[in-house]
Amino acid sequence: MxxxxxxxxxxxxxxxxxxxxxxxxxxxxxxxxxxxxxxxxxxxxxxxxxxxxxxxxxxxxxxxxxxxxxxxxxxxxxxxxxxxxxxxxxxxxxxxxxxxxxxxxxxxxxxxxxxxxxxxxxxxxxxxxxxxxxxxxxxxxxxxxxxxxxxxxxxxxxxxxxxxxxxxxxxxxxxxxxxxxxxxxxxxxxxxxxxxxxxxxxxxxxxxxxxxxxxxxxxxxxxxxxxxxxxxxxxxxxxxxxxxxxxxxxxxxxxxxxxxxxxxxxxxxxxxxxxxxxxxxxxxxxxxxxxxxxxxxxxxxxxxxxxxxxxxxxxxxxxxxxxxxxxxxxxxxxxxxxxxxxxxxxxxxxxxxxxxxxxxxxxxxxxxxxxxxxxxxxxxxxxxxxxxxxxxxxxxDIVNVDGMKVDPSEVENILLSYKAIKDAVVYPGLSSNNSEMLVAAICGDVKKQDLEDIKNYCYSKLLKYKVPSVFYILEALPRTPSGKCLKTQLPNYFS
The missing domain is CATH 3.40.50.12780 (ANL, N-terminal domain)
Incomplete structure (x- = not known):
């Protein structure tokens, strides 16, 4: 001891x-x-x-x-x-x-x-x-x-x-x-x-x-x-x-x-x-x-x-x-x-x-x-x-994308550095062919037409396989009083 x-x-x-x-x-x-x-x-x-x-x-x-x-x-x-x-x-x-x-x-x-x-x-x-x-x-x-x-x-x-x-x-x-x-x-x-x-x-x-x-x-x-x-x-x-x-x-x-x-x-x-x-x-x-x-x-x-x-x-x-x-x-x-x-x-x-x-x-x-x-x-x-x-x-939380491991917090830090994004969480989702993919839920002064620019911003900062395949724009992320994100309440969350 x-x-x-x-x-x-x-x-x-x-x-x-x-x-x-x-x-x-x-x-x-x-x-x-x-x-x-x-x-x-x-x-x-x-x-x-x-x-x-x-x-x-x-x-x-x-x-x-x-x-x-x-x-x-x-x-x-x-x-x-x-x-x-x-x-x-x-x-x-x-x-x-x-x-x-x-x-x-x-x-x-x-x-x-x-x-x-x-x-x-x-x-x-x-x-x-x-x-x-x-x-x-x-x-x-x-x-x-x-x-x-x-x-x-x-x-x-x-x-x-x-x-x-x-x-x-x-x-x-x-x-x-x-x-x-x-x-x-x-x-x-x-x-x-x-x-x-x-x-x-x-x-x-x-x-x-x-x-x-x-x-x-x-x-x-x-x-x-x-x-x-x-x-x-x-x-x-x-x-x-x-x-x-x-x-x-x-x-x-x-x-x-x-x-x-x-x-x-x-x-x-x-x-x-x-x-x-x-x-x-x-x-x-x-x-x-x-x-x-x-x-x-x-x-x-x-x-x-x-x-x-x-x-x-x-x-x-x-x-x-x-x-x-x-x-x-x-x-x-x-x-x-x-x-x-x-x-x-x-x-x-x-x-x-x-x-x-x-x-x-x-x-x-x-x-x-x-x-x-x-x-x-x-x-x-x-x-x-x-x-x-x-x-x-x-x-x-580590996501397996086509055999490559991705740390969601690395991607979240990049998203949060984008000026219009106030809160973000990255998590595993399920693609149409039932394989694991990277999904992001974001909040802030963001509109649907901004998503292409956000994706290009991620490509400039991250390896391609680390860029989320799907983005969801939410009014607020579901969080506990201590701030932990309730991922099971997010769209297309795959455990």
């Missing part, structure tokens, strides 16, 4: 590591738009009170709680309270619909629901899944609901987090991540990114998301930082707040950059922290350059997976446009199967990672695989002598 660097007393990676970090934490939680700041001493006292209430309500060690909370002070406080009881937490988005929670219950023995989503609360009594007793938690609008659901014997988990993931190869799964690996990821962040200590950090994405959970919540605990959270992303309110009380670090996913750019162009007085990190999906170079120029900030990439935790960050270096940065402390990388991808370029292959923050296992995996070894990320790329990672795409 990777040896963990860092000798700070707060960098404890034992089985109760998160609870120990919480007890040693001297930071705060700023609830953003509400204007209320909660200091660590007060939150520790409240967490103790809540854990007592949970025990009195019947929760016990080993129970699994579907944790469906938005970004309020309730998320970190109740998360800690439930860990103190010894519960396991299935981390779900605050607006997860009831039907999706029910689907999870078919594989995970969910004993309780902890939620603040008003539509779920209003439907509880009408749903067979939730014959329940309710527990109000002080003046915070939280409901704890007992379920009657029991579907399978579970392993003897105590105080761990279950993180849903799309899986390395697109198959939905649930990662088991205990307190040890949660704090290990925070150690890797804070020991590698020098700006983190005692900082004020704005987290715009939901805390159940692996990026926000690790970079925002967990890393805050071991760095005595203040985390700023909001129940929803409101770019105008965020910018107004930054004018009054500047922060040190902002975290985003790339689609948020467009909203922030819009408001900067309406009022040049808006400012942001000089350090902005993004994760979730690749940010195209044109948007990155425009954002950095308009705000006068540095935009840094963080690369990771739910399974491995954070892998790299390009903080402290300028790097190339497509660099995902150098590997963090306690992370190792190797590139394999290079021969398979020689059509794309030299030294390109499948990225394998070994990390101190590796998950314990997939929830439904009974094979007892050893995740101390190198893990296949499902990404294609290369690395250099400085351990900088250059991502080219996903293994499953």
């Amino acid at each position: 990777v040896k963990i660097e860092g000798n700070d007393d707060k960098m404890d990676c034992s089985s109760n590591a998160v609870l120990k970090a919480w007890q040693n934490w001297n930071g705060a939680i700023d609830c953003g738009y509400s204007g209320v700041t909660w200091h660590s001493d007060e939150l520790k006292r409240i967490a103790d009170e809540y854990s007592t209430q949970f025990v009195n309500a019947g929760l016990k060690p080993g129970d699994t709680v579907a944790f469906v909370l938005s970004n309020t002070v309730a998320f970190p406080t109740l998360f800690i309270s439930l860990l103190k009881v010894g519960c396991n937490l299935l981390l779900l988005h605050g607006s997860t619909p009831y039907e999706e929670i029910e689907n999870y219950s078919k594989t995970i023995n969910i004993n309780w629901l902890c939620h603040d989503y008003i539509e779920n609360i209003s439907r509880l009594k009408d749903h067979n899944f939730a014959k329940h007793s309710e527990l109000a938690i002080k003046n915070i609008n939280i409901i704890i609901s007992k379920t009657d659901f029991s579907v399978r014997e579970m392993q003897d988990y105590r105080g761990v987090a279950f993180h849903p993931t799309s899986g390395t190869f697109g198959k939905p799964s649930v990662c088991v991540r205990d307190q040890k690996v949660a704090v290990a990821e925070a150690v890797n962040y804070t020991s590698s990114i020098s700006c983190y200590k005692n900082s004020r950090i704005v987290v715009t994405t939901p805390l159940n998301h692996a990026f926000a959970f690790g970079f925002g919540f967990m890393s805050t605990l071991i760095s005595d930082s203040t985390i700023v959270i909001d129940s929803v992303f409101n770019p105008k309110a965020l910018l107004r707040r930054e004018q009054k009380e500047p922060s040190d670090i902002l975290t985003v996913v790339p689609p948020m950059l467009l909203s922030l750019l819009h408001f900067k162009k309406t009022d040049s007085r808006y400012v942001l922290p000089k350090i902005v990190f993004y994760a979730g999906i690749r940010c195209d170079s044109k948007l990155k350059e425009e954002f950095e120029s308009e705000y006068g900030v540095n935009l840094y990439a963080i690369y990771g997976t739910t399974e491995t935790g954070a892998i790299s960050a390009n903080y402290d270096e300028k790097g190339a446009d497509f660099s995902a940065g150098s590997t963090l402390n306690n992370v190792e990388i190797k590139i394999v199967n290079k021969e398979k991808y020689k059509d794309i370029g030299e030294n390109i292959g499948e990225i394998m990672i070994r990390s101190s923050s590796m998950m314990n296992k997939y929830f439904t995996d009974e094979s007892h695989r050893n995740f101390d070894t190198f893990y296949p990320t499902g990404d294609i790329g290369t690395s250099d002598e400085r351990n900088r990672i250059f991502l080219l795409g996903r293994i499953k």
Whole structure:
């Protein structure tokens, strides 16, 4: 296993590591738009009170709680309270619909629901899944609901987090991540990114998301930082707040950059922290350059997976446009199967990672695989002598055109450099003779009569077989809140 660097007393990676970090934490939680700041001493006292209430309500060690909370002070406080009881937490988005929670219950023995989503609360009594007793938690609008659901014997988990993931190869799964690996990821962040200590950090994405959970919540605990959270992303309110009380670090996913750019162009007085990190999906170079120029900030990439935790960050270096940065402390990388991808370029292959923050296992995996070894990320790329990672795409996204492999991200970058195209995605389609072909969906100030010029532009920049055979002009690409394109909803998508 990777040896963990860092000798700070707060960098404890034992089985109760998160609870120990919480007890040693001297930071705060700023609830953003509400204007209320909660200091660590007060939150520790409240967490103790809540854990007592949970025990009195019947929760016990080993129970699994579907944790469906938005970004309020309730998320970190109740998360800690439930860990103190010894519960396991299935981390779900605050607006997860009831039907999706029910689907999870078919594989995970969910004993309780902890939620603040008003539509779920209003439907509880009408749903067979939730014959329940309710527990109000002080003046915070939280409901704890007992379920009657029991579907399978579970392993003897105590105080761990279950993180849903799309899986390395697109198959939905649930990662088991205990307190040890949660704090290990925070150690890797804070020991590698020098700006983190005692900082004020704005987290715009939901805390159940692996990026926000690790970079925002967990890393805050071991760095005595203040985390700023909001129940929803409101770019105008965020910018107004930054004018009054500047922060040190902002975290985003790339689609948020467009909203922030819009408001900067309406009022040049808006400012942001000089350090902005993004994760979730690749940010195209044109948007990155425009954002950095308009705000006068540095935009840094963080690369990771739910399974491995954070892998790299390009903080402290300028790097190339497509660099995902150098590997963090306690992370190792190797590139394999290079021969398979020689059509794309030299030294390109499948990225394998070994990390101190590796998950314990997939929830439904009974094979007892050893995740101390190198893990296949499902990404294609290369690395250099400085351990900088250059991502080219996903293994499953590589398109086979007449026996030649094409990396869609290379073609997307060319399309996005065309002045009228604002968004683009390239993917496999099926031709009339049932062979795989390259298809592009584009958005922007583009009309049908422009397609010939766009195609000629691609021919001037790419080898012929890399130019899409078919172009679709769409009003908008179907994307998730984190910016990932929903390719199955695109025209003529062939999996």
